[in-house]
Amino acid sequence: xxxxxxxxxxxxxxxxxxxxxxxxxxxxxxxxxxxxxxxxxxxxxxxxxxxxxxxxxxxxxxxxxxxxxxxxxxxxxxxxxxxxxxxxxxxxxxxxxxxxxxxxxxxxxxxxxxxxxxxxxxxxxxxxxxxxxxxxxxxxxxxxxxxxxxxxxxxxxxxxxxxxxxxxxxxxxxxxxxxxxxxxxxxxxxxxxxxxxxxxxxxxxxxxxxxxxxxxxxxxxxxxxxxxxxxxxxxxxxxxxxxxxxxxxxxxxxxxxxxxxxxxxxxxxxxxxxxxxxxxxxxxxxxxxxxxxxxxxxxxxxxxxxxxxxxxxxxxxxxxxxxxxxxxxxxxxxxxxxxxxxxxxxxxxxxxxxxxxxxxxxxxxxx
Amino acid sequence: xxxxxxxxxxxxxxxxxxxxxxxxxxxxxxxxxxxxxxxxxxxxxxxxxxxxxxxxxxxxxxxxxxxxxxxxxxxxxxxxxxxxxxxxxxxxxxxxxxxxxxxxxxxxxxxxxxxxxxxxxxxxxxxxxxxxxxxxxxxxxxxxxxxxxxxxxxxxxxxxxxxxxxxxxxxxxxxxxxxxxxxxxxxxxxxxxxxxxxxxxxxxxxxxxxxxxxxxxxxxxxxxxxxxxxxxxxxxxxxxxxxxxxxxxxxxxxxxxxxxxxxxxxxxxxxxxxxx
Ligand SMILES: Nc1ncnc2c1ncn2[C@@H]1O[C@H](COP(=O)(O)OP(=O)(O)O)[C@@H](O)[C@H]1O
Ligand SMILES: [Mg+2]
Numbered sequence: 291x292x293x294x295x296x297x298x299x300x301x302x303x304x305x306x307x308x309x310x311x312x313x314x315x316x317x318x319x320x321x322x323x324x325x326x327x328x329x330x331x332x333x334x335x336x337x338x339x340x341x342x343x344x345x346x347x348x349x350x351x352x353x354x355x356x357x358x359x360x361x362x363x364x365x366x367x368x369x370x371x372x373x374x375x376x377x378x379x380x381x382x383x384x385x386x387x388x389x390x391x392x393x394x395x396x397x398x399x400x401x402x403x404x405x406x407x408x409x410x411x412x413x414x415x416x417x418x419x420x421x422x423x424x425x426x427x428x429x430x431x432x433x434x435x436x437x438x439x440x441x442x443x444x445x446x447x448x449x450x451x452x453x454x455x456x457x458x459x460x461x462x463x464x465x466x467x468x469x470x471x472x473x474x475x476x477x478x479x480x481x482x483x484x485x486x487x488x489x490x491x492x493x494x495x496x497x498x499x500x501x502x503x504x505x506x507x508x509x510x511x512x513x514x515x516x517x518x519x520x521x522x523x524x525x526x527x528x529x530x531x532x533x534x535x536x537x538x539x540x541x542x543x544x545x546x547x548x549x550x551x552x553x554x555x556x557x558x559x560x561x562x563x564x565x566x567x568x569x570x571x572x573x574x575x576x577x578x579x580x581x582x583x584x585x586x587x588x589x590x591x592x593x594x595x596x597x598x599x600x601x602x603x604x605x606x607x608x609x610x611x612x613x614x615x616x617x618x619x620x621x622x623x624x625x626x627x628x629x630x631x632x633x634x635x636x637x638x639x640x641x642x643x644x645x646x647x648x649x650x651x652x653x654x655x656x657x
Numbered sequence: 658x659x660x661x662x663x664x665x666x667x668x669x670x671x672x673x674x675x676x677x678x679x680x681x682x683x684x685x686x687x688x689x690x691x692x693x694x695x696x697x698x699x700x701x702x703x704x705x706x707x708x709x710x711x712x713x714x715x716x717x718x719x720x721x722x723x724x725x726x727x728x729x730x731x732x733x734x735x736x737x738x739x740x741x742x743x744x745x746x747x748x749x750x751x752x753x754x755x756x757x758x759x760x761x762x763x764x765x766x767x768x769x770x771x772x773x774x775x776x777x778x779x780x781x782x783x784x785x786x787x788x789x790x791x792x793x794x795x796x797x798x799x800x801x802x803x804x805x806x807x808x809x810x811x812x813x814x815x816x817x818x819x820x821x822x823x824x825x826x827x828x829x830x831x832x833x834x835x836x837x838x839x840x841x842x843x844x845x846x847x848x849x850x851x852x853x854x855x856x857x858x859x860x861x862x863x864x865x866x867x868x869x870x871x872x873x874x875x876x877x878x879x880x881x882x883x884x885x886x887x888x889x890x891x892x893x894x895x896x897x898x899x900x901x902x903x904x905x906x907x908x909x910x911x912x913x914x915x916x917x918x919x920x921x922x923x924x925x926x927x928x929x930x931x932x933x
Contacts, residue, residue: 494788495788498787498788498789498790499784499787499788502782502784502787502788502794502798503773503777503780503781503782503787503797503801504783504784504787505787506766506770506773506774506777507774507777509763509765509766509770510763510766510774513762513763513764513765513766514761514762514763514764516725516745516757516761517757517761517762517763518763518774519725519744519745519746519749520723520725520745520749520754520755520757520761520838521749521754521774521775521777521778521837521838521840521841522746522747522749522750522777522778522841523746523774523777524746525746531784
């Protein structure tokens with residue numbers, strides 16, 4: 291019973307997570323197809339997918355690896371601008387839009403991975419928790435860098451400058467990134483289907499990674515670094531793997547985000563955005579991937595859904611934030627929820643937790 | 658330097674078949690010499706003891722051997738291999754495994770997962786195979802499961818495989834730490850106060866287990882312990898530390914008869930034994 295029971299429990303938890311994503315997609319797609327969705331809500335569908343991906347990927351660092359990253363929006367912006375640049379360069383070269391979007395997302399992932407390695411390698415070699423401060427700085431630096439970056443393309447290839455768009459010396463080409471004005475004339479290639487597929491991809495990568503030799507090594511380092519070293523785990527390597535995979539996935543989500551708008555400015559990817567993503571993770575319960583997905587989706591949609599009630603929506607938004615926070619992070623409230631669920635289902639609940647939460651979540655039926 | 662003369666050559670150490678050989682090993686913390694000029698030899702499948710009063714530097718010796726601290730003096734030869742430039746992880750791969758005085762389990766992982774992490778360098782499976790769930794991944798997971806349960810079985814913990822490690826009772830946590838250490842397939846197993854917090858029957862079980870481990874896994878064991886019955890009962894060789902220096906070394910009988918040891922250690926801790 292032991293191992294099989296355990297396997298089934300984890301598998302069941304994963305199936306439920308995938309099922310929530312699939313069902314949500316099917317419902318939304320039906321609403322879109324039958325035009326029974328409001329204009330505002332329709333515009334939020336891709337951003338919801340983007341934030342869900344960001345929440346899942348940040349959980350890999352914050353929940354699974356147990357480290358604080360405050361620069362997730364930085365990797366998002368690296369992916370956003372490299373992805374949209376790729377899509378503009380491929381205009382007319384690659385025919386079908388979905389293929390062009392896919393290539394742009396891959397380019398975005400590669401660029402964000404490089405940024406992740408450049409940032410992560412020196413930090414991870416240090417003993418101690420320097421990641422928060424370095425990623426915070428990275429987020430600001432990349433924003434300022436992009437604010438001063440001019441990128442254009444013409445028949446001779448790519449041109450870039452840190453001064454002005456005129457300094458690019460383009461011959462009948464197009465300016466892709468125009469400093470603080472960002473990118474305009476971006477092709478809106480992103481769709482709800484693309485967002486759904488990217489969520490599935492992100493989810494699969496993270497869950498498969500976590501439930502493997504690599505994931506166990508990452509969690510071992512989180513739980514006890516000295517013990518992990520003592521059994522031969524290369525701590526730097528596994529901290530870096532978690533960080534770079536997370537950055538890569540954030541970059542891919544950034545590309546999806548960028549190609550949902552015709553204009554993208556660097557200012558969008560600031561510290562507030564990084565904190566917003568962190569809030570999704572914390573509200574969902576650190577290390578709880580499913581919780582992070584739900585909180586990202588709800589908190590992205592909520593302001594829009596509450597818009598109809600006018601000025602009070604910020605108030606309700608705040609109250610919901612507090613309630614969700616208490617519900618997901620307070621052991622007593624959570625065990626009450628679990629008990630309720632158990633009673634409804636008449637069998638013990640299995641939490642989707644991957645981390646510290648597992649200890650609390652699993653203990654409910656013992657009390 | 659007087660201690661050096663005394664312990665230059667270990668009475669029991671057959672250097673030709675030593676798994677561990679430390680020479681003039683030492684470390685300073687600020688001005689404090691926590692370990693000074695330590696010469697220590699452990700034979701290939703020997704059970705050796707490291708004893709001494711609290712604060713003598715025993716745990717520090719383990720931390721030097723496993724590179725939690727980098728020694729400031731001396732050399733460590735593991736099976737003839739100099740570990741000077743090795744990291745803690747490399748030392749594990751080279752063949753030293755340990756437990757900790759203050760238990761250090763991966764407390765949010767399950768019992769089986771703890772042992773699986775111990776098997777990290779014994780069963781390979783790359784990141785890409787895992788993400789893509791290639792056949793390689795499934796084969797390695799089966800191997801992990803089989804070997805982890807085999808080890809847990811030795812410690813009578815197979816039924817607890819799915820329990821969260823942090824929720825285990827104290828004695829079980831200590832046994833799990835030993836199982837995890839053995840999973841790394843070591844040549845030398847370091848046990849830091851394995852019987853601490855155990856009741857007499859648990860301690861008796863532990864003594865049996867240690868002898869059994871040595872015989873079945875063919876490892877050398879170096880253990881730190883305050884329980885004199887355990888130490889004198891199973892150790893073939895004992896080294897006594899006081900204030901970071903070796904004050905005696907030899908068979909249990911030698912140690913019990915060594916006046917310096919009796920005064921520094923046994924005399925204080927257990928007057929009756931020392932007085933005889
Ligand atoms: N990291 C450290 N920094 C400073 N002093 C230390 C450190 N680790 C150990 N010591 C000191 O070294 C001495 C030996 O400690 P330890 O090896 O833990 O003794 P024990 O023999 O009880 O295991 C103690 O005086 C302790 O305070
Ligand atoms: Mg100690």
